[in-house]
Amino acid sequence: MSVKTRVSLFILLVLGLHAIPVLFYQGVRQTRWPFLLWAMYAQSTPPGPIQALTRRLYAVTPGGTAREITSVDVGLTLPGFASNYLAPISRGDTAAGRWVINRLHQVGMDSVVQLRLVTARSTLVDTGIAVDTLPVVVYPPTLQSPR
Amino acid sequence: MDFWNAFWFPTTGTLNLAGARIFVVAVEMLWFFPSLAFQINLATRNAGFQLPQPLIRLITAVVPRDVLFTPTGLTAVYWVTMAAGVLAIVGLFTRSALFVYAFGYAFFVSHAYSYADVHHREALYLFFVLALAFAPSGDRLSIDAWLRRRRARRSGAPAVSDGQSDLAMWPFRLLHVLLAWTYFSTGITKLLIGGLQWMNGYTLQFAIFKNAISRAAWAPLGLWMAHNHTLCVVVSAATILFETFFFVSLFLPRLAPLFFAGGVVFHLMLYLTSGHPFFEHMILNTTMLVFYNPVWFPSVWDRVTAALKLRPADTPVGAR
Numbered sequence: 001m002s003v004k005t006r007v008s009l010f011i012l013l014v015l016g017l018h019a020i021p022v023l024f025y026q027g028v029r030q031t032r033w034p035f036l037l038w039a040m041y042a043q044s045t046p047p048g049p050i051q052a053l054t055r056r057l058y059a060v061t062p063g064g065t066a067r068e069i070t071s072v073d074v075g076l077t078l079p080g081f082a083s084n085y086l087a088p089i090s091r092g093d094t095a096a097g098r099w100v101i102n103r104l105h106q107v108g109m110d111s112v113v114q115l116r117l118v119t120a121r122s123t124l125v126d127t128g129i130a131v132d133t134l135p136v137v138v139y140p141p142t143l144q145s146p147r
Numbered sequence: 148m149d150f151w152n153a154f155w156f157p158t159t160g161t162l163n164l165a166g167a168r169i170f171v172v173a174v175e176m177l178w179f180f181p182s183l184a185f186q187i188n189l190a191t192r193n194a195g196f197q198l199p200q201p202l203i204r205l206i207t208a209v210v211p212r213d214v215l216f217t218p219t220g221l222t223a224v225y226w227v228t229m230a231a232g233v234l235a236i237v238g239l240f241t242r243s244a245l246f247v248y249a250f251g252y253a254f255f256v257s258h259a260y261s262y263a264d265v266h267h268r269e270a271l272y273l274f275f276v277l278a279l280a281f282a283p284s285g286d287r288l289s290i291d292a293w294l295r296r297r298r299a300r301r302s303g304a305p306a307v308s309d310g311q312s313d314l315a316m317w318p319f320r321l322l323h324v325l326l327a328w329t330y331f332s333t334g335i336t337k338l339l340i341g342g343l344q345w346m347n348g349y350t351l352q353f354a355i356f357k358n359a360i361s362r363a364a365w366a367p368l369g370l371w372m373a374h375n376h377t378l379c380v381v382v383s384a385a386t387i388l389f390e391t392f393f394f395v396s397l398f399l400p401r402l403a404p405l406f407f408a409g410g411v412v413f414h415l416m417l418y419l420t421s422g423h424p425f426f427e428h429m430i431l432n433t434t435m436l437v438f439y440n441p442v443w444f445p446s447v448w449d450r451v452t453a454a455l456k457l458r459p460a461d462t463p464v465g466a467r
Contacts, residue, residue: 003314004152004156004313004314006281007155007156007281007282007314007317008151008155010278010281011155011317011321014274014321014325015324015325015328018328028265029198029263029265030265031198031199031200031201031265032200032201033200033201033202033256033257033260033265033270034253034256034269034270034271034273034274035270036265036267036270037332038267038328038329038332038333038336039332039333039336039340040267040333041333041337041354042333042336042337042339042340042341042345043340043341043350044337044340044341044342044344044345044347044349044350045344045347045349045350045352045353045354046344046347046349047347047349048349050349050352050353050356050373051353051356052353052356052357052360052361054360054361072188073192074192075188075189075191075192075193075262076189076193076262076263076264077189077259077262077264079264079266080262080263080264083264084263084264103192106192106194107192122356122360124352124356124373124374129360129370
């Protein structure tokens with residue numbers, strides 16, 4: 001087989017495999033890197049207030065000490081932590097809250113008994129940015145004994 | 148078949164390929180290579196993978212996770228990759244080094260994306276580096292080429308290469324086609340899913356504001372731009388036009404430099420306004436802008452080497 005033929009097969013393979021994510025759609029949880037569906041930021045936004053949420057998660061000990069938890073603490077990427085755990089916790093997803101507490105215990109933060117999610121809502125206004133705070137989400141609602 | 152060969156395998160100089168090799172590997176290694184500390188943190192704080200990517204599944208089918216995905220294992224792979232990258236830059240065992248570097252790069256990116264979070268920015272860079280590994284990218288500007296010339300001189304044999312090859316263009320063509328495909332894909336999905344409403348200005352204002360508000364430290368323009376609705380309408384339309392019609396550059400090569408320059412500006416502005424780190428696409432568009440034209444870079448190189456007197460006086464312009 002000549003070099004050009006081998007190269008041509010490589011080219012066809014690389015280009016052809018890009019059809020797989022199109023034909024077999026996986027949504028955001030793609031598992032075929034580097035052959036991905038390129039469809040980022042496709043949704044449109046209707047006219048209305050431009051708002052964004054900023055979430056901060058705090059781990060609380062029985063004594064009431066609170067420390068901010070970041071994606072690095074739980075061993076995830078920032079977008080992965082935000083979309084898979086912070087957003088669900090804000091919606092009251094107890095499984096997400098339980099996962100975070102268990103993960104913090106696994107990495108040595110045994111004294112954590114509660115999570116507090118503080119969400120700030122920023123709104124574009126003519127004079128700048130208006131910020132207000134949404135109700136704090138607490139998981140679990142009642143304090144447990146530390147492990 | 149004639150059309151296929153004419154498009155993918157025209158005879159051209161190998162200097163551009165060498166320049167691209169040095170540029171893409173050096174810039175990525177110096178500034179944008181996956182962080183070892185980040186990789187170790189992911190591996191040590193997770194007992195397993197959440198959504199393993201294909202390369203990770205392949206590796207863990209042979210090597211247990213607790214053997215390779217440890218601080219020691221990851222550090223070893225990292226420094227082997229770095230060594231391969233250095234060899235690829237200086238051009239020693241060039242193609243093997245490029246292959247090892249590409250594998251190491253793919254390993255770390257695949258690993259990072261095996262924890263329920265996947266992004267796109269590194270994919271095309273990997274394909275281009277792999278293509279360089281399968282092309283004569285060490286034929287010029289390399290220790291390998293110097294060693295070949297020295298062996299030829301000592302044995303009295305004629306020069307081993309005239310710096311021309313019909314395998315020197317296809318990596319650039321492949322990158323061009325992939326850029327056209329990926330930009331078209333993102334553009335057309337915006338139109339199919341978001342519709343023309345995607346260009347209503349509110350969509351871009353929201354997208355920029357959402358990212359800039361949490362990254363105010365490095366997205367200074369974003370907060371300003373999000374306030375400017377009219378500007379966002381204009382930029383939205385420009386984004387759709389750029390992405391959807393990038394493929395036109397495949398058929399109108401004279402327009403290609405405009406699209407590549409536009410790509411650099413596009414991703415630079417994405418970073419400054421929203422913090423999206425598509426550095427690899429900046430590198431690749433710059434590579435196409437500088438090295439795709441088979442005439443421009445060699446002529447600049449000849450002028451520079453002549454000015455620096457790095458070329459023998461009797462060497463014709465364009466020759467080695």
